[in-house]
Amino acid sequence: MRNLGSCLLWNIWKVRNDLVFNNNHVSVVSCIHKALEDFKVFDLHHALNYCSQILVNPNIIAVWELPPPLFMKINVDAAYNNGKGVVAAVAVDSFGNHLGCGALCFNTFSATVAEAKAYVFGIQLAKRLQLSRLIVEGDASEIPKAVTGNTNEIPWSLRSTVLSILDRIKDFSEIRFVAIPRDANSIAHDLVQYAISNFINKWWYHDEPPNCIMQRLTFSED
Numbered sequence: 501m502r503n504l505g506s507c508l509l510w511n512i513w514k515v516r517n518d519l520v521f522n523n524n525h526v527s528v529v530s531c532i533h534k535a536l537e538d539f540k541v542f543d544l545h546h547a548l549n550y551c552s553q554i555l556v557n558p559n560i561i562a563v564w565e566l567p568p569p570l571f572m573k574i575n576v577d578a579a580y581n582n583g584k585g586v587v588a589a590v591a592v593d594s595f596g597n598h599l600g601c602g603a604l605c606f607n608t609f610s611a612t613v614a615e616a617k618a619y620v621f622g623i624q625l626a627k628r629l630q631l632s633r634l635i636v637e638g639d640a641s642e643i644p645k646a647v648t649g650n651t652n653e654i655p656w657s658l659r660s661t662v663l664s665i666l667d668r669i670k671d672f673s674e675i676r677f678v679a680i681p682r683d684a685n686s687i688a689h690d691l692v693q694y695a696i697s698n699f700i701n702k703w704w705y706h707d708e709p710p711n712c713i714m715q716r717l718t719f720s721e722d
Contacts, residue, residue, distance in 0.1 A: 603700045
């Protein structure tokens with residue numbers, strides 16, 4: 501809240517100077533709006549600095565791999581059809597144990613927006629599971645690039661979703677985004693196809709993974 505107060509005071513000072521030196525009258529609402537915009541920009545940069553590591557690693561190997569020790573991995577995927585989107589996320593530990601997963605159906609206007617929401621959903625799953633060191637894998641490489649790039653260059657259609665991701669990453673001590681081939685993302689793909697076929701909105705806990713991904717989990721453990 502101290503940072504928000506600083507942004508507000510700074511904008512009040514600018515409005516005062518604009519009135520005194522330029523005789524420009526700025527409304528209170530406009531002043532507050534500008535203060536909130538400044539605070540949002542500051543808070544996003546703070547979020548990026550707060551998180552100790554945000555990496556985008558391309559992985560050309562079309563095989564799913566276990567996360568390294570002390571890391572948890574969340575695979576995310578999305579599907580889109582005629583104004584309907586579905587996202588899914590699956591979390592495992594470094595031994596291949598299922599930690600939890602989920603799927604969500606919603607209305608949207610593009611496949612790209614659905615893919616972006618899949619990353620938000622994956623981070624929501626990580627927060628539900630109280631994870632700290634995290635690898636988020638998906639096959640939509642443009643989303644991690646938007647997250648780690650210049651906020652002014654985020655496409656308007658993705659802006660609110662990407663800003664939501666940036667706002668959430670400060671909850672983790674370390675987070676990595678890995679772009680993988682679709683064949684290496686089969687576990688999340690299977691869950692998203694199951695969800696869109698059955699219109700599923702659900703969280704699954706560690707001891708009750710859905711049948712549609714059981715084979716993938718067994719393979720991972722082998």
